[in-house]
Amino acid sequence: xxxxxxxxxxxxxxxxxxxxxxxxxxxxxxxxxxxxxxxxxxxxxxxxxxxxxxxxxxxxxxxxxxxxxxxxxxxxxxxxxxxxxxxxxxxxxxxxxxxxxxxxxxxxxxxxxxxxxxxxxxxxxxxxxxxxxxxxxxxxxxxxxxxxxxxxxxxxxxxxxxxxxxxxxxxxxxxx
Amino acid sequence: xxxxxxxxxxxxxxxxxxxxxxxxxxxxxxxxxxxxxxxxxxxxxxxxxxxxxxxxxxxxxxxxxxxxxxxxxxxxxxxxxxxxxxxxxxxxxxxxxxxxxxxxxxxxxxxxxxxxxxxxxxxxxxxxxxxxxxxxxxxxxxxxxxxxxxxxxxxxxxxxxxxxxxxxxxxxxxxxxxxxxxxxxxxxxxxxxxxxxxxxxxxxxxxxxxxxxxxxxxxxxxxxxxxxxxxxxxxxxxxxxxxxxxxxxxxxxxxxxxxxxxxxxxxxxxxxxxxxxxxxxxxxxxxxxxxxxxxxxxxxxxxxxxxxx
Numbered sequence: 001x002x003x004x005x006x007x008x009x010x011x012x013x014x015x016x017x018x019x020x021x022x023x024x025x026x027x028x029x030x031x032x033x034x035x036x037x038x039x040x041x042x043x044x045x046x047x048x049x050x051x052x053x054x055x056x057x058x059x060x061x062x063x064x065x066x067x068x069x070x071x072x073x074x075x076x077x078x079x080x081x082x083x084x085x086x087x088x089x090x091x092x093x094x095x096x097x098x099x100x101x102x103x104x105x106x107x108x109x110x111x112x113x114x115x116x117x118x119x120x121x122x123x124x125x126x127x128x129x130x131x132x133x134x135x136x137x138x139x140x141x142x143x144x145x146x147x148x149x150x151x152x153x154x155x156x157x158x159x160x161x162x163x164x165x166x167x168x169x170x171x172x173x174x175x176x
Numbered sequence: 177x178x179x180x181x182x183x184x185x186x187x188x189x190x191x192x193x194x195x196x197x198x199x200x201x202x203x204x205x206x207x208x209x210x211x212x213x214x215x216x217x218x219x220x221x222x223x224x225x226x227x228x229x230x231x232x233x234x235x236x237x238x239x240x241x242x243x244x245x246x247x248x249x250x251x252x253x254x255x256x257x258x259x260x261x262x263x264x265x266x267x268x269x270x271x272x273x274x275x276x277x278x279x280x281x282x283x284x285x286x287x288x289x290x291x292x293x294x295x296x297x298x299x300x301x302x303x304x305x306x307x308x309x310x311x312x313x314x315x316x317x318x319x320x321x322x323x324x325x326x327x328x329x330x331x332x333x334x335x336x337x338x339x340x341x342x343x344x345x346x347x348x349x350x351x352x353x354x355x356x357x358x359x360x361x362x363x364x365x366x367x368x369x370x371x372x373x374x375x376x377x378x379x380x381x382x383x384x385x386x387x388x389x390x391x392x393x394x395x396x397x398x399x400x401x402x403x404x405x406x407x408x409x410x411x412x413x414x415x416x417x418x419x420x421x422x423x424x425x426x427x428x429x430x431x432x433x434x435x436x437x438x439x440x441x442x443x444x445x446x447x448x449x450x451x452x453x454x455x456x457x458x459x460x461x462x463x464x465x466x467x468x469x470x471x472x473x474x475x476x477x478x479x480x481x482x483x484x485x
Contacts, residue, residue, distance in 0.1 A: 066204065069216035069246075075480035080178040082197055082477075083204045119213040 004132065004149055004159070005172040013148040017129060018050035020146050021098065030124065031096040032061040036113050037068075037084035040101035042163040043131050047100060063088035065099075070112040086116075093121040098146075102161045104130040107142035132159050132172060179477050183302040185291045186311035187352035195356060199321055201473035202466070209245065209469060219248035222479050224280045225273045228305070229255040232284055234440050234464060235305050235315070239282050242471035248479075251278065266290065267297050274300055280479065283307075288345075301478045309343050309404060315439050316349030318470040320357060322463045323394050326435055331358035336388045338364045338422065339398035339447045342371050343405065346439045347398055351377050364388035365420055368409040385420050389427075394435040397422055397448050413446050423449035427457060435459055 005013060025031040028051070035044025041064050048062040068083035099113055110128060117123065131148035137155060151174065153159065158175045179194045187195075208216055224243045228236055236252075243250045253273065255261070260269060270281060280301045283291055288308030295302050306312040320330060327333050335354050341347045341363045354361045355378055362380040363370055370381060382388040389395060400416060410416050427434055436448070436458040444450050453460060 068204075069208070069218040069476070071218075074218050075221055080477055080480050082178060083201055086204065086207060115217070119216070120211060 001176070002174045003171060004151060004174055007170045010170045010172060013131070014046055014050060017131075017146055017148060018047055018054055021047070021051065021129070022055060025096065025098075028055065028057060028060045030094070031098065032063065032090065032092060033098050033100060034063045034065050034088065034092075034117070036099060036101045036109065037064055037066040037086070039103075039161070040099075042161070042165065043102050044100035045165075046163075047129070061090045061095075063090065065113060065116055067109065067112040067116045070116040072108060072112065088120055091121055092117065092123045094124045097123040097126045098129055099126060100129045102130065103132045103134065103159045104128070104142075104144055105134045105137055105159075107138045107140035110142050111140050131161060134159060182478070183291070183295050183304075184313050184474055184478060185295060185302065185304050187313045187316050187349045187356070188311070190313075190352075190356070192356045195317065195320070195353065198317055198470065198473045198477065199324065201477060202317075202321055202469040205245070205472040205476075206466065206469040208472075209465075215245050215247060217247045218476055219243070219246040219479055222246075222280060223249040223251070223278045224282060224475065225251045225253060225278045226305075227253045227270065227273065227281060227283045229260070229283070229285045229290075230306070232305070234467070235284065235312075238464070238467040239303075239305060239314075239471050239475075242468050242475055245468065246472055246476060248280075248475070251276075266294065270294060270298055274298060280475065303474060303478065306345055308345065309348075310345050311349045311352075312345040312439075313349050313353075314467070314471055314474060315346050316353040317474070318463055318467040319346075319350055319396060319437060319439065320353050321470055322437065322459055322466050323359075323435070325462070325466070326459065327393065330354065333359045333394070334362070334392045335359050335394045335396065336362045336364055336382075336392035337396045337398065338385060338388060339420070340369045340400045341365055341374065341398070342369045342409070343401040344398045346396075350396060351379055355379075362388055362391055366410055366416070385422065386426065389422070389430055389434060392434070393432075394437060395422065396437040396439075398439065399441060400443055400446055413443075417446050417449075421445070421447055421449060422452050424451035424455055427452055427455065433457060437463060439463070 033048055035041040051060050064087045066084045066086040068081045127145040129146040130144045133144055133147045133150045134153045135150050160173050162169050162171045164170050180191050226239055282303045282305050284305040285307050288310035290307050291302050291304040337347050351361055362382055364382040364385055438460050442448055
């Protein structure tokens with residue numbers, strides 16, 4: 001097991017990601033943040049909190065998207081997935097959407113997320129923010145716009161992200 | 177975790193956790209149904225046959241819409257005008273439909289137990305859309321889901337089921353479902369329409385409808401099923417309406433907001449007067465709306481189960 005980001009590094013990385021978002025979306029006038037259920041939401045919660053803190057703006061639209069019904073492997077595993085909640089209490093029509101997920105691996109989750117998103121309206125643009133980019137393991141032509149840390153991994157390895165809200169510690173590790 | 181069963185034959189076979197899983201999934205689908213695009217691609221690879229040996233409007237449309245909202249392919253079959261009238265057996269009929277690569281069967285049949293019989297003979301997942309006077313599981317699920325929407329957790333809540341308990345598959349499925357969810361259940365109606373020993377299912381029995389209304393928080397009013405009564409069990413519909421029918425005045429006399437439900441079709445002026453059925457307390461149309469979400473959840477959660485075996 002190898003630590004990719006410890007508590008301090010994770011904090012610095014999140015701060016940087018938040019600042020990069022502000023750099024590109026100064027006032028967040030037409031920009032909305034959408035975390036992908038279930039694990040991307042821990043990250044998007046943090047990012048949304050940081051953005052509020054830094055910009056002093058309380059009204060950055062923030063939603064959560066469940067992609068279960070849009071997966072391309074609905075009937076391939078042994079278990080059918082039980083969905084999490086989707087909460088998008090605003091229109092995404094003509095908005096710049098920032099999709100947020102913790103780990104980008106094959107790109108299939110993001111493909112599903114884009115399909116799910118489009119069923120809620122036609123956004124002006126969609127960007128992708130991830131904490132960990134497992135480069136070279138993509139199965140679809142999908143690349144992130146904002147990256148916390150890029151890592152080279154092989155398929156048998158696992159990246160695990162711990163959040164203090166549920167795991168009592170902030171850490172990202174690579175498990176062999 | 178998905179469901180513990182391969183088929184939805186009756187509520188009796190479900191675990192309480194299964195019911196909660198169905199509700200959680202239906203919450204999602206209810207949200208999908210409120211979007212502009214009321215459709216998800218989850219079941220693009222699934223074909224469902226709706227096989228109805230008995231009349232139905234609501235249930236059948238509800239199932240078909242649920243399947244279409246999930247992007248499944250749908251074939252409909254009704255006994256009238258089919259080879260059933262030429263003497264084809266149930267298993268032959270279903271096997272012929274399955275031979276055309278159908279993955280799931282939704283069946284309504286007038287014989288109690290027909291879906292269980294079928295489950296022993298075919299591989300596809302079966303959803304019971306009502307069998308004789310036995311069970312109607314998706315109706316009970318959507319009833320409980322609608323109650324949960326109004327009352328929150330049903331544990332300890334008092335639900336009365338009023339009317340023709342004897343011939344009602346909705347009543348039996350409701351009793352199983354509400355018991356599993358921890359609600360208290362009372363059945364009420366004329367003694368001739370309440371089966372003997374029904375207390376054995378863990379329900380209270382009341383023959384005075386006014387008392388039953390006073391006791392409960394929800395009244396699920398059932399239809400008088402004249403088509404299933406082979407000998408008269410009360411003198412006239414007028415007499416039934418007079419003694420056991422529910423009207424707005426009775427609801428107004430209560431010191432509380434009673435929730436009124438009915439699985440449809442309503443015999444207006446018999447078990448439920450028009451002013452009660454159309455009153456603010458009535459959530460009859462919410463039931464219909466929730467029916468699609470519940471059926472989407474059941475179909476989705478059971479899909480893909482046939483490859484497992």
